[in-house]
Amino acid sequence: MSERAVVLETRDLTMRFGGLTAAHKFSIQIQEGRIVGLIGPNGAGKTTCFNMITGFYKPTEGSVLFNGQDITGWSPYKVCSAGIARTFQNIRLFRNETVLQNVMIGAHLRQKTTWWHALFSLPSFWKEEREVREKAMGLLEEVGLEKLACEKASSLPYGAQRRLEIARALATEPSFLLLDEPAAGMNPHETQDLMRFVKDIRDKFKLTILLIEHDMKVVMGICEHIWVLDYGVTICEGAPEVIQADPKVIEAYLGEEAVKDA
Amino acid sequence: MDAKRKRNYTLNAVLVGVLGLFLFWANGHLDGYKIQIMNLIAVNIILALSLNLIYGFTGLFSLGHAGFMAIGAYTCSLLIMTPVQKEMLFILDPCMWPFSVMQAPFVVAVIAGGLMAALFGVIIGLPVLRLGGDYLGIATLGFAEIIRVFANNLQPVTNGALGFKGIPDFSNLWWNYGWCLVTLFVIVRLVNSNFGNVLKSIRDDEVAARAMGVNTFKYKLTSFTIGSFFAGVGGALLASLLTTIDPKMFLFILTFNVLMIVVAGGLGSITGTVLGGIVITVLLEWLRFVENPLTLGNFEIPGVPGMRMVVFSLSLLFIILYKREGIMGMREFSWDWLFGLFRKRGEA
Helix, strand or coil: CCCCCEEEEEEEEEEEECCEEEEEEEEEEEECCCEEEEECCCCCCHHHHHHHHCCCCCCCEEEEEECCEECCCCCHHHHHHHCEEECCCCCCCCCCCEHHHHHHHHHHHHCCCCHHHHHHCCHHHHHHHHHHHHHHHHHHHHHCCHHHCCCEHHHCCHHHHHHHHHHHHHCCCCCEEEEECCCCCCCHHHHHHHHHHHHHHHHHHCCEEEEECCCHHHHHHHCCEEEEEECCEEEEEECHHHHHHCHHHHHHHHCHHHHHHC | CHHHHHHHHHHHHHHHHHHHHHHHHHHHHCCHHHHHHHHHHHHHHHHHHHHHHHHHHCCCCCCCHHHHHHHHHHHHHHHHCCHHHHHHHCCCCCCCCCCCCCCCCHHHHHHHHHHHHHHHHHHHHHHHCCCCHHHHHHHHHHHHHHHHHHHHHCHHHHCHHHCECCCCCCCCHHHHHHHHHHHHHHHHHHHHCHHHHHHHHHHHCHHHHHHCCCCHHHHHHHHHHHHHHHHHHHHHHHHHHHCCECHHHHCHHHHHHHHHHHHHHCCCCHHHHHHHHHHHHHHHHHHHHHHCCEEECCEEECCCCCHHHHHHHHHHHHHHHHCCCCCCCCCCCCHHHHHHHHHHHHHC
16 A cells, blocks of 8 residues: 555544543544545444534544645534535435435535625526536436435435435535445445445546445455554554454454454 | 416416505505505515424524514614604613614615524524524524513613604605515515525424535525514514504514415415415404304303414414425415316316
8 A cells, every 4th residue: 555645633632521432532644535434343442433523513522634734623614624524423404405405505614606696686696506506417317316406315225325425525615524334234245336336436526435334344445554443543554354253352342352253 | 388377477476466556456446554554464465474494494493583573673663663753762861872863764774684584583593593493483483582681671673671662654655565575585485486495494304404404504694684674674564553562562462474375385385385474464454343242042152362363272272283295285376277177177
């Protein structure tokens, strides 16, 4: 694995909720263009780390650097405009809006015209509005939802909702994408599709992707580097093969006896 | 696509033309009472549309509408009354300079009323919009009361509890429906643009909106300010329509009436708000009969003032219990939909 520029770096990120330390000295370095994973048992603090990176939580200690810039404590919308987009573990679509509108809302971030342009019906407004629509349609085609563009987002089947959420995130033109359990609730066939899809969008949109996942097939299949969290502490990191063989990881997932038996 | 848009523009223009002809006819043929109800319909639609932008589309539960209306009404009235009139009106303390000598044409006065309300919208919104849900409702309700108490006590500007009488009645069908169309145009444009999509995203899921790069606070403030502008415009028109205002007029019940229109019409539906504005305003007048003494066979029911509000409260309860989405839900009328309907029938 050749060395590449580091896109995202966290230094000793720590998050305490009262007496509970949800994440302790979380330090990672992610290189450009890689797909990397963050795994760990339930309640290990994976989503907390996501929330600290994307600005939803202000870390108690530590810092987040994105392309060398310190983005610690930025509000989520600023983090997003810097180029970090995310999806949610429990899908959070705009339920009352159509599929197309959902993606257009994501595309809004890069839109230059504002509300008063709409009132005066300026040609630049109509042009950009059309461009946003076309861009959103293009992204929907990318994820295979173009036929459902006019459906209400909440009426989509589960797998399609996941893909829509990714399309919406892509509409913000990110260079870094965080996926929170993208394969949750999918059957093996859908999971296969998803793995191919994640790799495709990485290549097509020149993304770096960090994902949280429980499905080991996905993690071992597409991640080039993995961090393992348990009770907020990073217990292991490395390539998939290294992780699979590590007794500490097996212990965290399966308990002490499993290690002895192995 | 473009042919469709052209067709829709034409049809909209035709509709406005028909409305114009109807107003022209109404001006000549209907009696004063009916014209007054028609005026009230227009004003109520303006007010309800502005509240729908804030509550229905952006999801900000605001109960401060009466406050913004009061600001619009007082600003406009001070501007359209002549200095002589003001001198006669302020019997306790004379009217404060520069308010005593200010005068402006009606259009300017209405816009000034709106702008003043919008200014207060920003001032109130900056601290208050950080709150969410019911807390925002309580805070804005409190703000509306503060405005009213100010109006009651700021004697040199508002003439205290006496209020203003004899405000010039410039407001007529043309002005009211003109402003109603302007409001309708602005809000439809906003809601149908991507800006409107963003507002709706805040309503649906604020957390997700922030993750998608939406500066939610800025958008909430913008929506709140635009809403308060039109609330101020509505208040200004109402002042000139009724020719008399006093602080008691801007009690919570006024906000409640507007809220009732929005909820009955359908939160997040412009069509619903227009229909709700017509239905509720007409009902409010028509239901006056329940306040008159009633004879049912041998029974004589004495008239109870305020009875129609009881009827209204009950009907609002029923709406909330059985038809929560109101008349229209979040659906909208559109020409495409209408033509689609014909096409389907034609095929069948």
